[in-house]
Amino acid sequence: MSTTPLSPKHDMKADMLHESTSVDPSPEAAAPVAVVVGKSARARRKPAVNLWLGGAIVLGVLLCAVFAPWLAPHNPLDQDLLHMLSPPAWMAGGDVAFPLGTDSLGRDVLSRLLYGSRIALTVAVIAAFGAGIVGSVLAILAGYFGGWVDRSISYLVDLWMSFPPVVLSLVLMVSLGVGIENVILSIVLVDWTRFCRVVRSEVMVVRQRDYVLAAQLLNFTHLRIMLREILPAALPLMITLFSLEMGVAITVEALLSFIGLSVPANVTAWGVMIADARVTMHDSLSGLLFPVLAIVITVLGCNLLGDGLRVALDPRMRSKGE
Amino acid sequence: MLRLISTVLSRRLIAAIPTLLMLSLIVFVVLRLIPADPLAMMLPPNATPADAALLRHQLGLDKPIPSQFLIWLVNALHGNLGASISFQQPVAMLISSTLPATLELCLSALVISLIISVPGGVFAYAVTDRRGELPVSFGVVLMQSVPSFLWALLLIALLGVYLPVLPFSGRVGDGIPMPHLTGFLLIDFLVKGEFSDWLSAASHLVLPSLALAFGFAPLVIRVLRSSLLDQRNESYVGVARLRGVSESRILWRHMLKNAALPALTMIGVQFGFLFGGALLVEMIFSFPGVGNLMVQAVRNNDLVLIQGIAIVFCALMLVINAIVDTLYVIMNPRLRKTA
Numbered sequence: 001m002s003t004t005p006l007s008p009k010h011d012m013k014a015d016m017l018h019e020s021t022s023v024d025p026s027p028e029a030a031a032p033v034a035v036v037v038g039k040s041a042r043a044r045r046k047p048a049v050n051l052w053l054g055g056a057i058v059l060g061v062l063l064c065a066v067f068a069p070w071l072a073p074h075n076p077l078d079q080d081l082l083h084m085l086s087p088p089a090w091m092a093g094g095d096v097a098f099p100l101g102t103d104s105l106g107r108d109v110l111s112r113l114l115y116g117s118r119i120a121l122t123v124a125v126i127a128a129f130g131a132g133i134v135g136s137v138l139a140i141l142a143g144y145f146g147g148w149v150d151r152s153i154s155y156l157v158d159l160w161m162s163f164p165p166v167v168l169s170l171v172l173m174v175s176l177g178v179g180i181e182n183v184i185l186s187i188v189l190v191d192w193t194r195f196c197r198v199v200r201s202e203v204m205v206v207r208q209r210d211y212v213l214a215a216q217l218l219n220f221t222h223l224r225i226m227l228r229e230i231l232p233a234a235l236p237l238m239i240t241l242f243s244l245e246m247g248v249a250i251t252v253e254a255l256l257s258f259i260g261l262s263v264p265a266n267v268t269a270w271g272v273m274i275a276d277a278r279v280t281m282h283d284s285l286s287g288l289l290f291p292v293l294a295i296v297i298t299v300l301g302c303n304l305l306g307d308g309l310r311v312a313l314d315p316r317m318r319s320k321g322e
Numbered sequence: 323m324l325r326l327i328s329t330v331l332s333r334r335l336i337a338a339i340p341t342l343l344m345l346s347l348i349v350f351v352v353l354r355l356i357p358a359d360p361l362a363m364m365l366p367p368n369a370t371p372a373d374a375a376l377l378r379h380q381l382g383l384d385k386p387i388p389s390q391f392l393i394w395l396v397n398a399l400h401g402n403l404g405a406s407i408s409f410q411q412p413v414a415m416l417i418s419s420t421l422p423a424t425l426e427l428c429l430s431a432l433v434i435s436l437i438i439s440v441p442g443g444v445f446a447y448a449v450t451d452r453r454g455e456l457p458v459s460f461g462v463v464l465m466q467s468v469p470s471f472l473w474a475l476l477l478i479a480l481l482g483v484y485l486p487v488l489p490f491s492g493r494v495g496d497g498i499p500m501p502h503l504t505g506f507l508l509i510d511f512l513v514k515g516e517f518s519d520w521l522s523a524a525s526h527l528v529l530p531s532l533a534l535a536f537g538f539a540p541l542v543i544r545v546l547r548s549s550l551l552d553q554r555n556e557s558y559v560g561v562a563r564l565r566g567v568s569e570s571r572i573l574w575r576h577m578l579k580n581a582a583l584p585a586l587t588m589i590g591v592q593f594g595f596l597f598g599g600a601l602l603v604e605m606i607f608s609f610p611g612v613g614n615l616m617v618q619a620v621r622n623n624d625l626v627l628i629q630g631i632a633i634v635f636c637a638l639m640l641v642i643n644a645i646v647d648t649l650y651v652i653m654n655p656r657l658r659k660t661a
Contacts, residue, residue: 050460159341159344159345159348161591162636163594163635164594164597164635164636166597166601166602167594167597167632167636170601170616170628170632171352171632174620175352247467251469254469258471258602259602259605259617259620261620274475281479281483282483285479285483285484288479289479292472296464296468299467299469300463300464303463303467304463307463
């Protein structure tokens with residue numbers, strides 16, 4: 001990807017972050033005051049809904065993951081060959097013992113979903129954390145020092161972004177081998193650029209602030225300035241990105257486990273459930289729909305939370321571009 | 323104009339060559355760090371260590387990595403990407419026979435997602451600060467939370483299995499011979515004048531491209547909406563309003579044109595997303611494209627093939643970015659003069 005000034009590469013994440021935040025400081029002067037107040041009140045209500053709904057979903061999934069052994073009615077790997085592909089309990093032929101039905105080997109779908117959330121959230125939290133640390137450290141270095149440091153890190157980011165992300169993670173998974181820790185590592189290695197691009201441009205703005213100049217004049221060390229002056233200013237953005245990245249990580253893990261590259265066979269993951277249910281789709285659609293719903297709802301929770309945090313953490317709402 | 327296009331395009335393409343070299347080097351090195359021995363697959367169970375050493379020598383695997391890379395590079399420049407271990411065929415041939423299918427899929431998905439997202443983005447902008455903003459923005463986030471491969475499964479479940487109206491396997495119906503002209507079936511069948519076959523190919527393309535488009539459209543909707551929001555305080559909007567131009571005309575004829583540019587760059591950058599989605603979607607629909615080939619290669623640990631496909635994907639990304647950059651220059655009169 002060329003780094004020509006002609007084409008300001010628009011970053012999707014950056015757009016998502018700054019989108020809907022261009023609150024014009026001077027609304028149409030002709031508009032009556034009452035309307036303006038009503039508008040801003042409504043504008044304020046929306047992020048709160050996002051924030052609380054997203055937070056509630058993520059918290060709910062988190063609780064499911066933590067308490068899976070107590071909540072699950074069965075062992076997720078127990079096969080009950082007398083109850084294969086039974087429908088959910090409320091449908092004809094359903095069994096109360098299997099609230100969401102069973103899969104082709106008679107394993108309880110609900111229990112598998114609950115245990116699957118452990119894999120999904122483990123990957124989401126650790127991978128997003130790792131990608132956030134790697135990306136943000138490089139971004140702060142690039143944005144703070146500028147010059148050749150910035151040029152080389154930006155080159156690396158551009159190079160990385162020329163890979164279609166899924167292709168890169170497949171190549172990495174082939175090289176690293178199957179396993180949950182390798183899934184996490186490959187997500188970190190692919191997605192650090194998401195943090196790096198956006199945080200870097202934030203740091204470049206922060207670097208120009210007076211208090212950073214003051215700290216430099218006081219002859220503070222670079223490390224101290226980066227940690228004590230720059231990092232706190234960039235932290236809200238990083239938290240927002242973290243939440244969005246959790247959603248991405250869950251998707252990628254589901255995708256890899258769907259192909260069979262993520263977890264060993266004796267571990268339950270949502271992607272594996274989908275892959276299993278796909279084979280028996282003609283006999284039973286419910287086994288396919290529940291894990292799909294689980295992924296969609298969890299990712300939705302992360303996205304809503306990220307959207308809500310973006311606004312909640314910055315009351316003035318960023319109005320500048322990338 | 324044509325000269326401008328060719329100048330800009332060729333400049334961008336030349337600038338992409340070093341990037342492609344670096345990318346191939348990365349892929350090459352990453353795939354050499356593999357713990358599994360690529361020879362294990364190729365040798366019969368009763369092979370002796372001497373056989374293994376011989377094969378290793380034949381494949382050049384006993385040389386240091388830099389010289390392996392150089393050998394591979396020289397071969398690649400001659401159009402020889404090596405031979406696939408699992409298919410026992412040249413990689414270049416495997417890729418060139420599947421690439422048109424992927425391109426056809428991605429292009430039709432792109433068209434569909436533009437059909438969805440241009441009105442969608444305008445609508446999402448139009449409801450900003452109104453009653454509809456909350457449900458619309460929620461809908462977009464919801465759509466964005468469903469990756470293409472889940473769309474693919476949901477579409478199959480709904481329109482393939484539950485209501486069997488559309489085919490969901492392969493590129494054409496059974497027994498229809500493949501025309502070997504351009505590889506783009508929609509063009510080939512049209513050229514040959516076989517309309518029933520054309521319909522079969524088109525109907526096989528519907529579900530996979532819808533799945534890809536549904537995954538891609540929300541991204542475009544969001545970018546389009548935010549760049550429309552950036553436009554609304556521009557002075558030309560106020561001037562048009564003062565002149566009595568209707569709001570819908572201002573929006574569709576003036577603002578949309580200006581907002582299209584950022585959306586265009588975004589589409590270029592996010593094309594990789596489309597390719598990534600195509601990988602899984604092709605696999606799910608048994609669509610004989612490069613993505614499907616890649617999944618098979620990964621499952622068979624076919625390193626030579628994986629490497630070839632990964633680099634072809636990177637090259638495609640770079641070409642598409644060059645094309646988008648060129649379009650950007652053409653569509654933006656301010657850049658046209660300086661270029």
